[in-house]
Amino acid sequence: AQSVTQLDSQVPVFEEAPVELRCNYSSSVSVYLFWYVQYPNQGLQLLLKYLSGSTLVKGINGFEAEFNKSQTSFHLRKPSVHISDTAEYFCAVSDRRGNSGGSNYKLTFGKGTLLTVNP
């Protein structure tokens, strides 16, 4: 079984400041890692994902995340935020074994972090 912990339920920041949204996971197997963003009353949009290769992953809208296997973390960062980045951010993991592990690559989500960017 997997679990995802997003350590901060809310993160308020000022415009143009840097931000880090924290995500830790636990799993008995290797995982794929994802960050999604949800704007009010909308579905989820994929920001970035780590499947393999370089542990530093760059996504859309200037976001990036770093996979740290030893710390089982996948923190999301942006060097300078905009008002339009205000949204709910979800970290998620899926079992690498996918269908062979019977999971169909099901996602386990964290509880979300509300990023509020103030002028």
Added chain:
Amino acid sequence: GAVVSQHPSWVICKSGTSVKIECRSLDFQATTMFWYRQFPKQSLMLMATSNEGSKATYEQGVEKDKFLINHASLTLSTLTVTSAHPEDSSFYICSAAGLAGITQYFGPGTRLTVL
């Protein structure tokens, strides 16, 4: 690419009626589709997983006779909420995964209100 649509975006119905929600992958073939439910200010709760041409697999605690899922083609899955009651009011979101199945792309969601 990887666009998923849902219809309707919102629906209001009377208690006891049934409501069908469609989920379509517009520019790719989705071998697997997922249905989620989201309560206000909460994370997504997976309801069921469906593979094209197969019966859906429901998560524990989800009534399969109440939430009927059909995945008849590689681009369309439907969720029918049968005999809806006010407690079924929620935000329903679908996602679709391509051939590799690893990455899920989400629809915009459907807001269901049962009066």
